[in-house]
Amino acid sequence: MPLTQSTRDGHLRLLVNGGFTIFQAAEYKPQLLGVIDNADDMLEVDLSGVEEIDTTGLQLLLLMKREAALQYKQLFFNGVSPAVQSLIDLLHLQDVFETQAPLQGLA
């Protein structure tokens, strides 16, 4: 199951596994937004299982952050796979993917 939800320390935790690309984008979008709706006030997104990520994956992560902020929920990333790390390095996105830190949107 590429998207797995669980609870940890009382908050919702989302685990993304495998590809996170245009091949999954259309399918993932509603699911990811649904996870945000379901979260109480904190959502942990674990990207350590992401094997591949492209622009669509990045866009969906950015969208999730924005939606979470709009719903006054805290979203943070925990666990970063090499593929995601390479993306962060490429685009200097350390701020966006800062784990456990207070959230700062891109803009």
Place this chain on the structure above:
Amino acid sequence: MKKDAARDALVQEARELLVAMEAALLQIESDGPSKDSINAIFRAAHTIKGSAGLFAFDSIVSFTHVLESVLDRVRNGILRLDDAMLSLLLNCGDYMGDLVDAIAQSREDQEPDRERRTMLEAALNTHLEQVAVVSAQVVDTTGLTEMVAAVTAAAEASVVHTQQAACDDGVANPYWHLSLRFNPDVLRDGLDPLSFLRYLLTMGRSVYVLTLDSMPTADEMDPELCYLGFEIGFDSEADLEAIESVFEFVREDSDITVLSPHSSLAQYRQWIERLPASEHEQVVRLMLQSGALSDAEWQLLKRPHGADPLVAGSNAAAMPPVLRSASFELAPHAMPVNGSAPRQKSGDDKKGLEQKFIKIEVSKLDQLIDLVGELVIAGAGASLVAKRKKDQRFEEATQLISGLVEQIRDAALTLRMVQINEVFQRFPRVVRDMSREMGKEIELIVTGAETELDKSMVEKISDPLMHIVRNAMDHGIEAADIRRAVGKPETGVLRLNATHESGSVVIEVFDDGRGLDKEKIVRKATQQGLISADANLSDKEIFRLIFEPGFTTAEQVTSLSGRGVGMDVVKRNIDSLHGEVDIFSNPGMGTMVRIRLPLTLAIIAGFQVVVGGAVFVIPLDLVVECINLSAHQVHENIVTLRGEPLPFIPLRELFDLPQRESPRKSLVIVQYGQMRAGLLVDNLLGECQAVIKPLGKLFSKVKGLSGSTILGDGRVALILDVPHLITHTGEMEQVGIRRSETRVEFGERM
């Protein structure tokens, strides 16, 4: 084999693009520059370069690259699209056509014309150098946008440019700045912007990266569209070409700006002004925070255009002294330009008219049509069986099937139909070039360009039409002073028209020139021994003489026509298409050449008749009506029909078929063009679909038959060549049966 197919595709695509490019250039010439047409030109050059690059056709790539650089500057309004530039671009397009031809003939390793190429490249490079000089000079607030204005308005603008002092050494930023906005569809095209960035970073190091997203609300966001844009500071030794080439594949529909290290403020300004307002602040903050622009540079940059000179003066205190004095001097000159300067719009939809076509190999299409042909024959066979069985339900079923088969046939045939515009679109250029060469003013009016005809015919009619048009311009339309002397408007008119008319396509080329000189034609023809001196010829017959091989009336041979080759070739080409050509001319008023072609060469709706036991097929489009001969007055081979005489041909006698008893004789009345005639037959069988099978070589000389077809019961039926038969009656009956329709009609057109 595979490579050949790809090569063909490349050649075809390139040719289509060159045609589009030429059309856009000519449109600019007539209607003035528009963003759409400039983009179309750029896109054409860019795509050709891209595809040629895939095959490593370096000759065309390197040539197109220079052209593209010039076009890019034209597109950005830095270079003006004036008459000289248009001519240069047209010439470059021609040369690209030569290069493409070389590829088509697998001779891409040879340069078609090295001298011409060198000349063109030199001309293009001159434009590029000019730009370099100008943009180095431009510094103050009245920078590049005025150059944009220069495209539309402005000798005065250029005065401003030349007066601008050269005092911009560029900004301090030692890094490249890349501003990337991708076409939203880029992901669906299978391209990932991130992979371009990864590739880019193999050439250097990113200093700063800003990711901008323009995502709409979560509901509206389409996860498969690209909403991200990037601003990247890039530290690299690579040159501009190398960096731009990274984005080669996406450049077309995306907005890619590459600013070199130490670019001028004007270039930065131009770029920043094109940013959407929503991103403006963010990008500026990035530029300042990252040190790409210093505060002082930004202060200079952000002053609005068209600033009141007094305001500019008061702001000037914050500026370095050198710049201040420059802007004081310049402001007054810049003022009038600013008022009328249209700003370059940003974020324009760059998607032009996308062609919604798929390419199919012609042979596949032919195969399909062949199959449909077989289906038609088999269907006819089935109907025949059904009729003989006298099984009503079977008959109904076969009728339904034959209805569908008919639709399939029509649909399959229309696949082969293309608009005659494919031929016509070449003429604006021809007319433009020739009228310049001859110093005549000629206006081209094209009507009916959407008329469709068979693809194979479009190809074959192109050269004959070109001959006719050239003739019309050279011999027909007079020079301006002669026209003025005879009281005609100085601008000559050349008209191309195409229409459908009773199963055929009619193409007319009309000019309002001096008309054909009948006496001169007769005199020349007599001199050349084509006719005897005492021959008494009708107008039509005289005009037809110009189709004789070797005939020319031109007193002097020009480079364009008059060598006596041409019109006979025209006639031969049209004959080979089963078409015919006629000339109408009024002295001093003009000439019209009318070409009539059959619609298609593959399958026709036919009308079956029986003569002496043999079945013949008449193309249904040409059949007007059927009458019972015994009910009408007959004299020799003329029947009086509703008070009008009509010649007819007894087919049985013509083909020498055995006499068969038949209770009554029927007359099928056919019309071709303006002429009618009757065909006397024994029996009428009714409509059928005839798949035309060519007659063998042995029968190629047989007149009156145009082909054969296979009937449902497997018998062979011959297809009558109605046009030829009608002409035959005309020759038999010299008396005034043919009404003067043709002359009257032409008179109206004048």
